Amino acid sequence: MERVAIRAKGLVKWFGDEATRTIAVRDASFEAHYGEMLYIVGPSGSGKTTLLSMVSGILKPNEGSVSVEGRDLWQMTDDEIADLRLNKIGFVFQDYHLFPRLTTAENVAIPLILKKMEWNKALEVALEYLDIVGLKDRAQLPPVKLSGGEQQRVAIARAIAGRPDILIFDEPTASLDGDTGRKIVEFIKTKILNRERCIIIVTHDSRIDEYADTIMKMEDGKIIGVEKKTEFAPGVEQ
Amino acid sequence: MSGILKIALKLLVNDKSKFAALLIGITFAVFLMVMMTSMFSGILARSSSSVYNIGAKIWVMDPAVNNASSSIPMPDYVLSTARSIKGVKYAEPIYFGGAQVKLKSGVYQAVTVVGLDNATLYGRPNLIEGNIADIYGENAFFVAKDAEYSKLENPKVGTEFEINDFRGVVVGLAQVASSGLFGVPTLYTTYSRAITYIPSTRFTTSFILIEPKSEADTPYIQEQIHKLGYEALTRDQFVKKITDFYTYKTGIGMNILMMTAISFIVGLSISGQTFYTFILENLEKFGALKAIGAKGSELISMILFQASFTALIGYGLGVGLASSMIILARIRIPDYAAQVTYTTLGFAFVMVLIIAGFSSYIGVRKVLQIQPFDIFRG
Ligand SMILES: Nc1ncnc2c1ncn2[C@@H]1O[C@H](COP(=O)(O)OP(=O)(O)OP(=O)(O)O)[C@@H](O)[C@H]1O
Ligand SMILES: [Mg+2]
Numbered sequence A: 001m002e003r004v005a006i007r008a009k010g011l012v013k014w015f016g017d018e019a020t021r022t023i024a025v026r027d028a029s030f031e032a033h034y035g036e037m038l039y040i041v042g043p044s045g046s047g048k049t050t051l052l053s054m055v056s057g058i059l060k061p062n063e064g065s066v067s068v069e070g071r072d073l074w075q076m077t078d079d080e081i082a083d084l085r086l087n088k089i090g091f092v093f094q095d096y097h098l099f100p101r102l103t104t105a106e107n108v109a110i111p112l113i114l115k116k117m118e119w120n121k122a123l124e125v126a127l128e129y130l131d132i133v134g135l136k137d138r139a140q141l142p143p144v145k146l147s148g149g150e151q152q153r154v155a156i157a158r159a160i161a162g163r164p165d166i167l168i169f170d171e172p173t174a175s176l177d178g179d180t181g182r183k184i185v186e187f188i189k190t191k192i193l194n195r196e197r198c199i200i201i202v203t204h205d206s207r208i209d210e211y212a213d214t215i216m217k218m219e220d221g222k223i224i225g226v227e228k229k230t231e232f233a234p235g236v237e238q
Numbered sequence B: 001m002s003g004i005l006k007i008a009l010k011l012l013v014n015d016k017s018k019f020a021a022l023l024i025g026i027t028f029a030v031f032l033m034v035m036m037t038s039m040f041s042g043i044l045a046r047s048s049s050s051v052y053n054i055g056a057k058i059w060v061m062d063p064a065v066n067n068a069s070s071s072i073p074m075p076d077y078v079l080s081t082a083r084s085i086k087g088v089k090y091a092e093p094i095y096f097g098g099a100q101v102k103l104k105s106g107v108y109q110a111v112t113v114v115g116l117d118n119a120t121l122y123g124r125p126n127l128i129e130g131n132i133a134d135i136y137g138e139n140a141f142f143v144a145k146d147a148e149y150s151k152l153e154n155p156k157v158g159t160e161f162e163i164n165d166f167r168g169v170v171v172g173l174a175q176v177a178s179s180g181l182f183g184v185p186t187l188y189t190t191y192s193r194a195i196t197y198i199p200s201t202r203f204t205t206s207f208i209l210i211e212p213k214s215e216a217d218t219p220y221i222q223e224q225i226h227k228l229g230y231e232a233l234t235r236d237q238f239v240k241k242i243t244d245f246y247t248y249k250t251g252i253g254m255n256i257l258m259m260t261a262i263s264f265i266v267g268l269s270i271s272g273q274t275f276y277t278f279i280l281e282n283l284e285k286f287g288a289l290k291a292i293g294a295k296g297s298e299l300i301s302m303i304l305f306q307a308s309f310t311a312l313i314g315y316g317l318g319v320g321l322a323s324s325m326i327i328l329a330r331i332r333i334p335d336y337a338a339q340v341t342y343t344t345l346g347f348a349f350v351m352v353l354i355i356a357g358f359s360s361y362i363g364v365r366k367v368l369q370i371q372p373f374d375i376f377r378g
Helices: A048-055 A078-088 A104-114 A119-132 A148-161 A178-192 A206-211 B003-013 B016-047 B049-053 B076-084 B132-136 B191-197 B215-227 B235-249 B251-281 B283-292 B296-332 B342-369 B372-377
Strands: A004-015 A022-033 A037-041 A063-068 A089-092 A166-170 A198-202 A214-219 A222-228 B058-061 B088-102 B108-116 B127-129 B140-144 B160-163 B166-174 B186-190 B207-212 B231-234
Touching (some): A022 A048, A022 A063, A022 A198, A037 A048, A048 A063, A048 A166, A048 B372, A078 B283, A078 B296, A089 A148, A104 A148, A104 B003, A104 B283, A119 A148, A166 A178, A178 A198, A178 A206, B016 B251, B016 B296, B049 B235, B058 B215, B076 B088, B076 B207, B132 B140, B132 B166, B132 B186, B166 B186, B186 B191, B235 B251, B251 B296, B251 B342, B283 B342, B283 B372, B296 B342
Parallel strands (some): A037 A198, B108 B186
Antiparallel strands (some): A004 A022, A214 A222, B058 B207, B058 B231, B088 B108, B088 B160, B088 B207, B140 B186, B160 B166
C-alpha cells in the first residue's frame, strides 16, 4: 500500500481580479503520509486554510495538482469530489459548525446519513463514536448545551464517524484553553491516529508541538520549512 | 423517508419561531385567496339563480340583456314566431317583475314576482308545500323558500299580504336550487295575474322559454331566433353570459381579482422573505453539509422538501380557516354568498405551489452558490 495519502504539487491560489489580486498560496508542494500527524503552522494570513482546502477538495487551485491515493483530485467531477469528501476525508472546522437544531447524536450521524445509512442504524453508530470521545451521555442534548471542549469532541466524533482515511483539523485548539486543547490533541494522537490514517492539523498553538510527526511552516503563501520528527519514505510504497 | 429529508425536516420544524412565521405567511395568503375566490364564486352562483331555478332548456331574450333580473320586454310576435320554428316542442313566455309587498305587520318588502305561462306553467318550481293547481286560485302566490324567505315574516299556506294594493294569499312554498344575489324574496304566480298586479310597459314578455323537441334542434332554433334580432341561449350559455357580465362588466370581478392578486403577493412576499431568511440563517449549515460531502442534488431536494412541506401545511390551515370563517358567517347571515368550490381550492393550491416554487428557487440559488471554503475559513 502506498504510504502517501496526499501529494500536492506546485499549488497556487490567488483571490480577486488582476488589480486587487492577493496570492494566498504560491507554489506549495508537499506530501502527507498514512500514520502521520502533519502540522501546518504559520502566521495569520499565511495561507494555511487555503492550502488545506485545496488538498481536501474544497477549493480549486489556480495552478498545480493534488493527488489523493494516486487519483488527480481536481480532474474529478463535482459529484466525484463530493463522494471523495464523504468517504475519504473528515473535517473538523474551526468553528465546529454543529447543527443547533439537531441533537448531538444526530449531528454525529450526518456523514452516515449522507452515506445513505438507515436513520436508526446511523444513530446507533453515532452513539459508538460519541462513546469514543466520551460524550455518550450527552447524545440527546443539542450541541449548544455543551461546553466548547465538548463541542470540539462532538465535531471530532462527526469527522471520524464516516471512517475517513484522512482527517483535517483547522485550528482545533484555537477556542479552547491550554489544558483542554492539549487533551484534545493528545486524544487525537493516541485514539484517532493509526497507521491507516493521515491527520493534518493547522495550528498556531506551539504548546501542542510535541504530538506532531511533521511540522510544516508557511509564510506569505510559501512553505518555508519542514521539520520532521518521524521519517516517512518520500512517496514510495511501504 | 430518506435520512437527508429527515434532517431537512428537523432543521425546519425544530426552528419553531421561524417555522411558525412561515406557516402564518402561507396560511394567511391561502386564507385570503380562498376567501376572495369563494366570495366571487358565491356571488356568481347567486347571480344566475333564476336561470337555475326556472328549469328551461332555452332562453330567448333581447341581446342587450345580461342578467335574469333586468330583462327587456319583447313584442308578442317573437313568441308566435318562436312557436312556429321547426324543432320547437313548445315556447312559453315568462314574466319577471318587481313589486312592493305590505306584510301583516305593516312593513313593506320588495319582492321579485315571476309570472308563469297561464296554460302550461312552464318553468314552474318544485313545491315543498301546496298543490300546483292552487296557483289558479284567487290572488294565489307561491313563495320561494330560499334564504330570503324570512324577510316575508315566514309566511305559511293561507298567509295574506298586500301587493301593489291588491290582495295576495300564499298557497304554497316552492323549492329553489339557489338563492338570489340581491336579497329579495321571490313570489310565483300566473302570467296574467303578474301583469295585472304589476304596472307594465306595452310589452310584457321578459323571456321566452323554449323546450326543443330534441337537443339536436337547438342550433337551428338559435339561428332562427337570431334572424329575428333576438338571442336564444341554452341554460349554460345564459349562465356564462351572466357570469361574464359580473366578472368583466361590473366592479365585482375586477375588485375580487385585485384582492386575490394582493393576497397572493402579500403571501408570496411574507413566505418568500421568511423562507429566504431561514435559508440565509442556515446557509453555513448547508455549506458544512456540502463540505462533508452532500451533493448539490441532495441539498436541492432538502430545500424543495422544506418548502413544499411548509406550503402544504399552510395550505391545509388556510383552507380550514377560510371554510370555518364561511361556516361562521353563514350562522349569522344565512344567505352569505360564498362557496368553497374545487376550482377555488385548486386555484389556491396552484398559487401555493408557485409560492413554494419561488421560495425554493431563491433558496436553491443561494445554497448552490455557497462555497464550503468560506465556511471552512470561519
Ligand atoms: N475568499 C477570499 N477572498 C479574498 N482573499 C482571500 C480569500 N480567502 C483568503 N484570502 C486571503 O488569502 C490569504 C490567506 O488566507 P488564509 O485564510 O489561507 O490564511 P490562514 O493562514 O489560514 O490565516 P489564519 O491563521 O488567520 O486562519 C489571506 O491574505 C486572505 O486574506
Ligand atoms: Mg485559517
